[in-house]
Amino acid sequence: MKRSGFSVQSLCLLLLLCFNYPIGILSLKGFAGTYGINYGRIADNIPSPDEVVRLLKESKIRNVRIYDSDHTVLEAFSGTGLNLVVGLNNGLLKDINSSTDRAMSWVQDNVQAFLPETRIRGIAVGNEVLGGSNNDLYGALLGAMKNVHGALKKLKLDDQIQITTAHSQAVFSNSYPPSSCRFKDDINEFLKPMLEFFQDIGSPFCLNAYPFLAYMGDPENIDVNYALFQSTDGIYDPVKDLHYDNMLDAQIDAAYVALESAGYKKMEVIITETGWASKGDSNEAAATVSNARTYNYNLRKRLAKRKGTPMRPKSILKCYVFALFNENQKTGPTSERNFGLFKPDGSIAYDIGYRGLSSSAASLKDLQARYYLCSHAITLAASVTVLLLLRRLL
Ligand SMILES: *[C@@H]1O[C@H](CO)[C@@H](O)[C@H](O)[C@H]1NC(C)=O
Numbered sequence: 001m002k003r004s005g006f007s008v009q010s011l012c013l014l015l016l017l018c019f020n021y022p023i024g025i026l027s028l029k030g031f032a033g034t035y036g037i038n039y040g041r042i043a044d045n046i047p048s049p050d051e052v053v054r055l056l057k058e059s060k061i062r063n064v065r066i067y068d069s070d071h072t073v074l075e076a077f078s079g080t081g082l083n084l085v086v087g088l089n090n091g092l093l094k095d096i097n098s099s100t101d102r103a104m105s106w107v108q109d110n111v112q113a114f115l116p117e118t119r120i121r122g123i124a125v126g127n128e129v130l131g132g133s134n135n136d137l138y139g140a141l142l143g144a145m146k147n148v149h150g151a152l153k154k155l156k157l158d159d160q161i162q163i164t165t166a167h168s169q170a171v172f173s174n175s176y177p178p179s180s181c182r183f184k185d186d187i188n189e190f191l192k193p194m195l196e197f198f199q200d201i202g203s204p205f206c207l208n209a210y211p212f213l214a215y216m217g218d219p220e221n222i223d224v225n226y227a228l229f230q231s232t233d234g235i236y237d238p239v240k241d242l243h244y245d246n247m248l249d250a251q252i253d254a255a256y257v258a259l260e261s262a263g264y265k266k267m268e269v270i271i272t273e274t275g276w277a278s279k280g281d282s283n284e285a286a287a288t289v290s291n292a293r294t295y296n297y298n299l300r301k302r303l304a305k306r307k308g309t310p311m312r313p314k315s316i317l318k319c320y321v322f323a324l325f326n327e328n329q330k331t332g333p334t335s336e337r338n339f340g341l342f343k344p345d346g347s348i349a350y351d352i353g354y355r356g357l358s359s360s361a362a363s364l365k366d367l368q369a370r371y372y373l374c375s376h377a378i379t380l381a382a383s384v385t386v387l388l389l390l391r392r393l394l
Contacts, residue, residue, distance in 0.1 A: 030121025031270075034306055036321070037320055037322075038324065040067060040324065044328065045344040062082055063083045064082055066086055067124075074114045075114070084121060086122070087124045093129070093141060094137070094140045097143035107151040111157070121160065123152075123162075125144055129141045132170065164204065167206060168208050169207075169210075169213075179237050207252070207255050210273070211274075212295070248274060252309050271318070271320065273323075276292040276296060278292035278338050278340075280333060284334065293352060299321065345357070
């Protein structure tokens with residue numbers, strides 16, 4: 001794995017981020033700026049929640065999702081100012097759907113008890129339920145969300161805590177080109193009333209979108225550079241007369257098209273998961289450190305531009321990256337355990353401009369080396385500019 005000091009690319013990203021930071025402060029319903037991260041914890045070797053808070057603060061990542069409501073995590077986030085979305089997991093859905101009392105006690109124990117010191121700003125009710133294999137949960141999802149919302153309302157917390165649920169691409173019957181995207185017929189009966197409810201309470205449509213998976217599903221016809229936000233000819237959607245230079249934007253606009261054709265033209269799409277694995281099995285050739293670095297580095301740059309998509313240019317894109325750590329106890333293919341920006345010891349998995357947690361002596365040395373290279377790069381850039389100006393004058 002290559003880990004060079006401070007590349008000119010990183011410098012540009014840093015400058016871009018610095019210039020964007022002050023305007024980025026306006027916070028939309030518990031999301032500061034455009035960049036968030038998923039703090040998955042299916043691992044027995046990751047740092048303690050207190051260490052994780054330090055890592056997040058040093059990396060200036062201010063929006064975090066967890067997949068449960070673990071109380072040690074909720075306590076560690078207390079007083080940090082970090083925006084947190086907690087998860088009510090699939091295993092609880094039937095229970096919460098069938099009882100308003102259960103919904104109330106869940107909200108009291110896992111949300112209200114930690115407010116306001118822990119900035120819980122959202123509850124993700126269920127994960128990738130619709131379109132998933134567990135069909136008997138389809139009918140419990142909306143009821144569970146309504147019961148949780150009812151509890152928040154009674155506690156007068158509904159204006160500060162947003163209810164959402166994350167969808168996978170499996171809710172769509174077709175997503176290429178974006179203008180052809182529609183929701184699957186067999187989930188419409190569950191989805192429509194949910195979208196109606198979301199429209200009433202002002203919740204966004206949350207999508208887990210992985211160009212990594214789309215590329216691996218069709219490597220012959222998809223240019224990996226298009227999936228990685230690298231420079232390509234992109235794709236053209238003739239129906240909408242729109243051009244896409246990267247796959248993530250196309251996937252998001254596909255969701256906008258599906259929502260529009262279902263009658264929800266104003267609903268915002270946010271990305272609750274996206275990422276790229278840095279290691280995989282022999283049949284997952286795209287899962288490399290180099291590709292994962294390129295995807296996550298370019299995604300950071302994409303988000304720092306504070307832009308919408310071709311179809312919704314004014315709707316500034318917000319993403320939660322998947323994920324903070326490699327998670328050694330996840331099942332499935334090797335890629336599943338290798339989505340982290342950070343290794344279990346808190347060091348970076350690859351360099352996209354974060355430092356990670358490392359021993360103080362090493363990190364100081366690292367910093368000095370970076371500072372040297374950084375000032376070197378600035379001097380070089382300044383000299384080149386002066387030379388170019390001189391050439392034009394002479
Ligand atoms: C959800 O709750 C409703 C109302 O109590 C009930 O009729 C329905 O069967 C429940 N669905 C599931 C899947 O538990």
